[in-house]
Amino acid sequence: MLERFDGIQPxxxxxxxxxxxVTEPVFVGVADGHPxxxxxxIDLADLAGCEWVLPPPHENAARIRFLDACESAGFTPKVRHYTSDAVTARAMVEAGCVCMAAPSFRSSGGVSAFPLRGDPLRAEVLFAMRANDTLDPTDRFFHCAALAYRAGVAANPHFQRWWDEHPQEHAELDAAITTGANTDP
Structure with missing residues (x-):
């Protein structure tokens, strides 16, 4: 599976x-009890005074969308820390920073991930395979990938709630699961 980078079309x-x-929302990781x-x-504008920890700029595919969303919410984010290491990012969030997070992020160690009101940040999750691959039909592979993705939704109860409230956002994935379930292997 791939995430579509800014400026690159499939x-x-x-x-x-x-x-x-699926087009999924980008969540925000915060320390438990964050106001x-x-x-x-979380309203993105309510994070205007927070220090952010993000992946380094050369690794951050969502950077442009993130900056645009913050500008639309009326602020320029205070990006004080960069790291590619999830353990380091988690420690910084425990200490009071905030970060972007995958919606399937599992809450633990005093850190949880929550959706942003209005879904101002979204990411397309793409399924890709070689165009000339004739080992199996694409739909069967897509079905397996859809099942794997869907299994991660329940990892975060806030993502499960978002999922239940936005069925139009994952209709193709749901159809692949239902159709694939009716197909003989």
């Missing part, structure tokens, strides 16, 4: 057959 991935699995959390959600 047709630019030469030699690959690409299909969108910005209300009703299991």
């Amino acid at each position: 047709h630019h991935l030469l030699g690959l057959s690409v299909r969108t699995m 910005a959390v209300r009703d299991g959600m």
Whole structure:
């Protein structure tokens, strides 16, 4: 599975057959008890005074979308720390920073991930395989990838709630699971 980087459309991935699995929200990781959390959600504007920890700029595919979303919320983020290491990022969040997080992030160690009200940050999760691969039909592979992705939704109860409230966002993935379940291996 792939995440689409800013400025790269699926047709630019030469030699690959690409299909969108789901467009998921980007969540925010915060320390448990963070004052910005209300009703299991966070308004991005409420994080204006926070220090952010993000992946290094050369690794951050969502950087442009993140900066645009913050600007639309009325602030420029205070990005004080960069790390690619999840353990380091978690420690910084425990100490009061905030970070972008995958919606399937498992809460533990005093850190949880919550959706942003209005889903201002989203990421396309893509399924890709070689265009000339004839080992198995793409739909069977897509079905397996969809099952694996869907299994991670329950890892975060806030993602499960978002999932239940936004069925249109994962209709193709759900259809692949249902169709694949009716197909003989």
